[in-house]
Amino acid sequence: MSHTVSQIATALGAPFEGDGDIVVHGAAEPQTADATQLAVAMSEKYAPGLAKGHARAALVWDGADWQALGLEAAIFVQRARLAMSGLTTLLDAGPDIEPGLHPTAVIHPSAHIADGAAIGPFVVVGRDARIGGNARIASHVSIGRGAQIGADAMILEGVRIGHHVQIGDRFIAQPGCVIGGDGFSFVTPDKSSVENARASLGAVGATSEQSWVRIHSLGTVTIGDDVEIGANTTVDRGTLRATSIGHRTKLDNLVMIGHNVEVGDDCLFCSQVGIAGSTRVGNRVVLAGQCGVNDNIFIGDDVVAGGASKIFTNAPAGRVLLGYPAVKMETHIEMQKAARRLPRFMKAQQDKA
Secondary structure, X not given: OOEEHHHHHHHHOOOEEEOOOOEEOOEEOXXXXXXXXXXXXXXXXXXXXXXXXXXXXXXXXXXXXXXXXXXXXXXXEOOHHHXXXXXXXXXXXXXXXXXXXXXXXXXXXXXXXXXXXXXXXXXXXXXXOEEOOOOEEOOOOEXXXXXXXXXXXXXXXXXXXXXXXXXXXXXXEOOOOEEEEOOOOEEOOOOOHHHHHHHHOOOOOOOOOOOOEEOOOOOOEEEOOOOEEOOOOEXXXXXXXXXXXXXXXXXXXXXXXXXXXXXXXXXXXXXXXXXXXXXXXXXXXXXXXXXXXXXXXXXXXXXXXXXOOEEOOOEOOOOEEEOOOOEEHHHHHHHHHHHHHHHHHHXXXXXXX
């Protein structure tokens, strides 16, 4: 794919100076960019890299002296990461999936595939499934019976979508994610050691020899519009009702969403987040990597939790959390300061004794 400097500037809604007719065939870091690539140097700290590279045009910070940097054209941006979003969207050619149905795909006769779909090798689409227009489905994807996927989906290699899962428009699924597997739900005929420990806050008590009995998942999963699911992420179906994920929510790789969980709109969950069953998560919640969330609690709108936080109780709207167990971030910082002082404090006490 090739674009002129002026075309890229228009797509980004950004001003440019210099030769707008310069054609570039991609983007690169400043020090490695050649004459056919747009250098991405959106901060002054990248200026030395421009001198090492051979780019004729660059994406630069607002107010940069582009001519002194040896450029023939420059596009000026104010919010670097937002500009990066626009640039990568423009330059991404997407997966290489041939239009139409690959001859090795297995499509049930009752399934409905809308116009413009591209379905790759060894894809399986089950009975009564419905695939929206212009969907792109890469190799070895399986879509269960009665599942519905909206328009403009991009479903990459090895994704598994279970039966009767409902997904909105512009869905993106990265390789290997699984949506609609059964929830992890088991019970013992009599009270288990886990139930005793929870009730007593520590004592297991006497338990008889017994086995775990499966609770089946009769619900499904519903996903809104503009949702992205990362590689090897799993979303379990509900027991009786649907596990749900709201519009525009983004899940990173290796995220686990348990059965009956309700996730709101515009949430962002980073890698290795795990949310236990029947928890409700509000809108615009951000959970950093390795956050864990207890079952049957509520997280309010606009909560932000730092990396590896473990949330055991309800979190009010707007709260910023950190730690194990998660507390207000400022409280956690004070606790850590106090913990660092403990050795010195204990030594002082011993010296007094």
